[in-house]
Amino acid sequence: MDLLTNILAATVVAGTPLLLVALGELICERSGVLNLGQEGMMLMGAVAGFIATLSTGSLAAGIVTAMLTGLAMSMLFAVMAVTLSANQYAAGLALTIFGTGLSAFVGAGFVGQSIEGFEKIAIPLLSDLPVLGRALFTQDLLVYFSWLVFAGVALFLRFSRGGLVLRAVGESPGAANANGLRVLTVRYLAVAFGGAMAGLAGAYLSLAYTPMWTENMTSGRGWIALALVVFASWRPGRLLLGAYLFGAASILHLVLQGLGWRSPTELLAMLPYVVTILMLILLSFDPVRTRLNTPLSLGQPYRPGH
């Protein structure tokens, strides 16, 4: 029983950074902008958040700094890809390479230092539930926050006018412009949200998951988030599922190692990536639903008046 609870709790923790960054990317892609810079923005968020917390002693300062850093990085991308209509793939890749390098450079002096990370907070009553109580409701603040973001994104897309505008811009920026919507503004906001969420996801790694900074500590989560968004068919519910599936698989490989499985760790470490993608490919096999949720203009720059 204890083992199951522990596995579930660890699953949630492992899935949270992925959920955060993927939710940001989902909004960004729904506006028709593909930002391949997630990995770079996460790393910058992680290092900036860590340094801020280390020097001020405040976790809140770390979170805010991380989100602002992610946002600033994403604005760099937005100027290139939205305003200047540069190729989104190239601009995103450049952002990742830039972020990876810069974070390593900035963080070089901080490797090996440690901080007091986020603590688990038990929610009264709910945390007393059997099994799930400790798995879900004895977590750190950021986990709870990620659920709020998830609910916010899902409701925003489904019910709000803003969500409608976002989907419209992502499907057909030309038609959106003809309808009097401000395509570039919407895209900027969407990219900004994506950047802030990537920064937050990075901070989750360096302030809660493992409260320290190591070079390249995101280890590909930014990339897996990109794949998640696509295979979740741009639907938040599936994204949540995928993120936790990834979390579960990455815990599983630790558990299997603990149980004395003698297979190469490299292969086991691959497991979460393979399992998540496979599951989501199987799930996304509904062409009509997928088509209704796919932002048609994804990756295409938009120039008003052309």
Added chain:
Amino acid sequence: MAVSAQRLKLQGIVKDYPGCRANDGVDLTVGAGEIHALLGENGAGKSTLMKIIYGVVQPDAGRIVWNGHPVTVENPARARQLGIGMVFQHFSLFETLTVAENIALGLPADEVRDRGALEQRIREVSEHYGMALDPRRFVSTLSMGERQRVEIVRCLVQESTLLILDEPTSVLTPQEVATLFKTLRKLARDGCSILFISHKLEEVRSLCDQATVLRQGRVSGHCQPKDLSASDIARLMVGDDTPIATQVSAAQPGDTLLQVQELSWQTDDPFGTSLKNIGFSLRAGEIVGIAGVAGNGQEELLKVLSGEITLKGEAIRFTGEAIDRLPPGARRARGLAVVPEERLGRGAVPVMSLADNALLTAAGQGLVRRGVIRRQRVREFARDVISCFGVRCSGEQSSASSLSGGNLQKYILGREACQSPRLLVASHPTWGVDVGSAVAIHQALVKLRDEGAAILLISEDLDELYQLCHRMGAICNGRLSPLAPASELSINQLGQWMAGNFEVEELADAAA
């Protein structure tokens, strides 16, 4: 506020684009409750003028007066605010949203907070004007005619007092056109002004009170279309020196070249059209036309015939041989040529020169030896096409994208015609082409026919089909109607076929 008699007045509108002056001092006046036609060929400046009125582009000079007050229309949002609504030719709808969501996007936020009330309003407006619409349906499931209704209802819900319609009938069956005109007349009686953009003269004559004709960016005349004949109006549009129509001699059909039987193909695109049990035959020396509203399987049929989609069975026989499995190259080698609907992207590679584009389909004409391109021959071939078909361009090295639609279409058709195909499948060959080029294209098709080629003409332009075709039918929702001799096929019957009512006649025959 009293409605002034002049709803919209344009004075001396000028708009320059690099290399051409699209509007050159255009004046236009539309009265309240008036149905005003804006006529002109493609490239005459109609679209630019509309875009200026709707705020999509800004004029370089000139004044816009709205209800007696000079205004600047900075963007479409401002146009809507003034009460100017627009129905685009290629609809500005979002397929993945519902009808109500689409309409909500064009309204101020506080008017759409209550979705129930909005849906009610959509129902009321659409029923009042005889255009039934279900606000909850996804636009992707609607026919072209229904989509147009959404656009019109959207303008009406926004309480537009000027409705601009850009070639609204090109996507409708003749019956749907009649319904649309009834709606528009009712709207005009209610005081809404309508600016009706078209090049279909008979429609303009039956609907419009006033007409302004544009030619090469200038107003070439005003008229009351009901008082003039269609050919008089056409003269205003094209000037004195362009032939307006091709004289088509009777066809002399020979042996059957293409035999299609029980052709079915299942699409895997959720919004595509599956082909269902299509059958027809095509003889040497005849032009067979297939009418139909866009998106009813024309594109799929073209791909199946060209080989872009290959099949497993033996549904398509070309000179007796089943060619279902053959890829496009092998079909071309047998003399089956294709002119697709999209000129840029499928018919030609935009960034490549005309000469290189010739090479794409005409490589078999001795332009390549042992895998090496013979540049000299390629240039000669391209030059021949350019001179034979009167393609206006600066030479065979100019890029495909630098040509106007009509000229590029002449080049693409010429490229295929110069290879003496036995069967030519042409889709919408004169779509968006000026009258002069359209006549040249029609003449080329007839000449090819008289040389013994079979031609399958897929088109939405019924006038074109009636003019050129020996036999014709219609495609609807992936099914093909029977074919009938064009001379015996009434426009009414064809309209029924375009709407998918094929069986009526068959049943009547069976009963008799």
